[in-house]
Amino acid sequence: MKLSKSYYQSENVVDIARNLLGKVLFTSLNNKITSGIISETEAYAGIRDRASHAYNGRRTNRTEVMYREGGFSYVYLCYGIHYLFNVVTGPENQPHAVLIRSILPFNGIDEMARRLGKKFVSNKFTNGPGKLSKALGISMQLNNKLLTGNKIWIEDLHFKINEGDIIASTRIGVGYAKEDALLPYRFNLIPDLQIF
DNA sequence: CGGCCGATCCACT
DNA sequence: GTGGATCGGCCGA
Numbered sequence: 572m573k574l575s576k577s578y579y580q581s582e583n584v585v586d587i588a589r590n591l592l593g594k595v596l597f598t599s600l601n602n603k604i605t606s607g608i609i610s611e612t613e614a615y616a617g618i619r620d621r622a623s624h625a626y627n628g629r630r631t632n633r634t635e636v637m638y639r640e641g642g643f644s645y646v647y648l649c650y651g652i653h654y655l656f657n658v659v660t661g662p663e664n665q666p667h668a669v670l671i672r673s674i675l676p677f678n679g680i681d682e683m684a685r686r687l688g689k690k691f692v693s694n695k696f697t698n699g700p701g702k703l704s705k706a707l708g709i710s711m712q713l714n715n716k717l718l719t720g721n722k723i724w725i726e727d728l729h730f731k732i733n734e735g736d737i738i739a740s741t742r743i744g745v746g747y748a749k750e751d752a753l754l755p756y757r758f759n760l761i762p763d764l765q766i767f
Numbered sequence: 768c769g770g771c772c773g774a775t776c777c778a779c780t
Numbered sequence: 781g782t783g784g785a786t787c788g789g790c791c792g793a
Contacts, residue, residue, distance in 0.1 A: 613774070622774070624789095633789060651786030653775050670774055701775050744774050 572726045576719055579641030584660045584667035588614035589739075589758050591658070591669060591725070593732040593766065595677055598707045598723045603682045605707050607674025607697055608730065608766060613742045614756040615668045617661070622748035622756075625666035636715045637666035644723055646704075646714035653701030654710050658718065658725070672743070672757075673698045675766075676706065683707070730766045737761070 574594065581587065589612070597606040615623040624634045624647075636645045637659055645657040645668055661667040676683055676692045683706040684692045697703045704710070713723050739755040746752055760766075 615774075624774080629790090631789070647774090648786095648788065650773060650775050651788070655774060657774085668774095672774085699775065742774070747773085 572728070573719060574725045574727060576640075576642045579658065579660050579718065580662060581641070582661055582665075584616050584669060585614045585756060587658070587660050587667075588612040588669045588756065589737060591671070592737060592758055592760050593730040595726045595728050595730075596656075596671060596674055596703075596707065596723075597678070597726060598709060598713070599721060600708045603679060603708075605679030605682050606677045606726075607703060607707065608677050609671055609673075609725075610675050610760045611671075611673035611698075612758050613670040613672055614758075615657070615670065616754075616756070617665055617667050620748070620754075621751040622742060622745035622754075623666070623668070625668075634666065637668055638664050639715075641667070642718050644713055644716045644718060646709060646711055648711065649701065654704040655700045656704050656707075656709050656713075670700060671703065672700045673759075674703045674706075732760070735761075736764050 591609050591612050594609050595606050618628045625637045640663040641660040643659040645659050649655050657668040657670050674697045680692050697706045718724050738759045740757045742757045
């Protein structure tokens with residue numbers, strides 16, 4: 572059920588970003604399992620992508636994990652407040668990553684509501700990269716973790732996604748990336764898709 | 768060092 | 781539509 576190491580190590584990060592739609596992101600923290608169906612992703616394509624933290628081969632403590640082989644988590648603090656979760660993909664030394672931008676709450680709804688300080692959970696509480704991290708309990712302690720391990724992982728539960736269920740568009744918040752800001756590297760499930 | 772700013776979100780108006 | 785929260789990464793001196 573868990574996506575395998577070889578899944579993450581395939582070469583084309585844009586294909587992986589598209590293929591991750593409909594897969595299910597899990598965390599298991601303090602014996603609490605929570606999960607959500609991935610409904611929005613963005614590809615960050617290595618050292619040639621001006622929007623990527625690894626653009627032009629930038630290699631720092633923060634970005635080091637991006638250079639590992641595919642199948643590790645890359646979590647970082649954004650705006651001093653929000654934790655953003657990425658999937659590292661591709662072979663070693665090719666710093667590709669997929670940002671998970673939105674999930675549909677699936678397992679552990681009550682625990683997610685508790686983390687969010689809400690009485691209930693709906694899609695709109697997990698429809699942003701900072702929000703879904705809060706719901707799933709993702710913070711820096713889940714950085715640089717194997718996605719084939721038992722703290723954070725992704726499963727294929729065989730929800731069928733068709734090409735027509737996917738909308739491609741430009742990435743959010745990367746205006747600084749010049750011409751690369753125009754790349755169609757963002758993928759959404761269509762809004763009212765019936766998965767079940 | 769100092770200073771700028773970000774792969775965001777929410778509460779305002 | 782605007783601005784504040786909040787802090788670590790990054791770059792240039």
